[in-house]
Amino acid sequence: MKEPEINRNRLVEDFIRLVKIDSLTRSERLMALALRKDLQELGVEAIEDDAGQKIGSSCGNIIGVLAGTKKNARPIFFAAHMDRVTPGEGINPQVKDGMITSDGTTILAADDVAGMVSILEALRVLREQKIPHGEVGVLFTISEEGGLHGAKNLDLSILPGEMGYVLDSGGEVGTIVVQAPSQVSLRAAFHGKAAHAGVNPEAGINALQAAATAVARMKLGRIDPETTANIGIFWAGNATNIICEEAELKGEARSLDAGKLEKQVDHMREQLEKAAEEFKATVEVTLTESYTTYHLTADDPVVALAVQACEKLGLAPTLQSTGGGSDANVLNKRGRPTVVLGMGYENAHSKEERIAVDQLAKGAQLALSIIMEA
Numbered sequence: 001m002k003e004p005e006i007n008r009n010r011l012v013e014d015f016i017r018l019v020k021i022d023s024l025t026r027s028e029r030l031m032a033l034a035l036r037k038d039l040q041e042l043g044v045e046a047i048e049d050d051a052g053q054k055i056g057s058s059c060g061n062i063i064g065v066l067a068g069t070k071k072n073a074r075p076i077f078f079a080a081h082m083d084r085v086t087p088g089e090g091i092n093p094q095v096k097d098g099m100i101t102s103d104g105t106t107i108l109a110a111d112d113v114a115g116m117v118s119i120l121e122a123l124r125v126l127r128e129q130k131i132p133h134g135e136v137g138v139l140f141t142i143s144e145e146g147g148l149h150g151a152k153n154l155d156l157s158i159l160p161g162e163m164g165y166v167l168d169s170g171g172e173v174g175t176i177v178v179q180a181p182s183q184v185s186l187r188a189a190f191h192g193k194a195a196h197a198g199v200n201p202e203a204g205i206n207a208l209q210a211a212a213t214a215v216a217r218m219k220l221g222r223i224d225p226e227t228t229a230n231i232g233i234f235w236a237g238n239a240t241n242i243i244c245e246e247a248e249l250k251g252e253a254r255s256l257d258a259g260k261l262e263k264q265v266d267h268m269r270e271q272l273e274k275a276a277e278e279f280k281a282t283v284e285v286t287l288t289e290s291y292t293t294y295h296l297t298a299d300d301p302v303v304a305l306a307v308q309a310c311e312k313l314g315l316a317p318t319l320q321s322t323g324g325g326s327d328a329n330v331l332n333k334r335g336r337p338t339v340v341l342g343m344g345y346e347n348a349h350s351k352e353e354r355i356a357v358d359q360l361a362k363g364a365q366l367a368l369s370i371i372m373e374a
C-alpha cells in the first residue's frame, strides 16, 4: 500500500502560525490555548494538568487523548515542548528556496515547533483519510528548556501510550536518539572573611582566590568519550579594596555511564573542599541530579517501531547517542520507554536556526508512519 501523503503547504502554514505565537519558558499560555483548540478540532480530547502551578508557569502541560479505532495496535504517544529559548519573541519567519529561517534578529523556534506541527499534521491526515489507528497520546510540555520541569511535574496518569516519541532533536529525519546522559548540577558557595585589602589583608580570607584555585585544578571539558564537565558561572566580590568574602560557582557534569559520572563529581567536590581548606575558607557544595541516563537498543519495541516506520518511508534510520538531555530522559525514568526523533532543524538556540521544508514534511510523514505501523 502506498503511504498516505501529508499536506506540505498546510504544514508550512501551521509551522509559521505557531512560530509567531510568543512562548518563552514559563509563558506558554497562548501556545497552550492554540494547541488545545487544534486538538479539539481534530476530535482529540485535550486536558491541561497542574504542572504550571507547581513550577510557576502560565499554564500546564497539554495532554491529548485520541481513542483507537483499530484492534491490536499498540498504544503510543508523541511529545514536543511548547517553550523556546531567547531571543524568541516576535519571530518573523521567512520561507525561501525550500528553507525556513528567522529574519536574523531572533531564533526560529523550529525547536520545537517542528515537533508540534508534525504531530498535528499526522493527526489531520489520519482523520481526513479515515486511517485506522490505535490509541495515540499527545503531550505538549511546558518548561523543557532549562530543566525539563514540565515533564518532571507531568500528571502521567492522563497520558496514554505504553511507549513514546519525543519529536525534539536536530539531525535529519531518520535520526533516532536511543541513549542520553545523566546530568548532575553543582553549586559551590565559598565563605571567606572580609578585611581591608591595603590596611590589614592578613586578617582576610579570600573566597574568590580559593574558588578560582579549585576551578584551576579541576578536569573540565571532555573528560572521556562518555563524560563531560563544566563550570559555567562564577560570582564573586564587589570592591577591589576588600578581601573577597563570598564566591559562588555553578557547573555540571554529564555522563552516559553512572560510575564515570560519580567519579567526575567526586573529583570536582574534592578540588572545591581541598582549595577551601588550603585558604582556610569554607565551602558548601550542593549537588542535584538534573536528569537520568537512558539507553535503549534496536531490540526495544519503541526503537524497533521507529526503525520499521523509517524503512517504510525509505528513510535510513540511524540510532544515535546524544550529550544532551530531553523530556525523554524524564519519561524513561518514569517508566515509559521513549526515544527522541530527529526533526531536521539546524543551529537550534541561535539566530541561524533553520529547517528545510523537506525535512519538516518528512518529520510529519514519520509521525504518521509510526502511528500506522504501531
Ligand SMILES: [Zn+2]
Pocket: 081, 111, 112, 144, 168, 169
Ligand atoms: Zn527542544
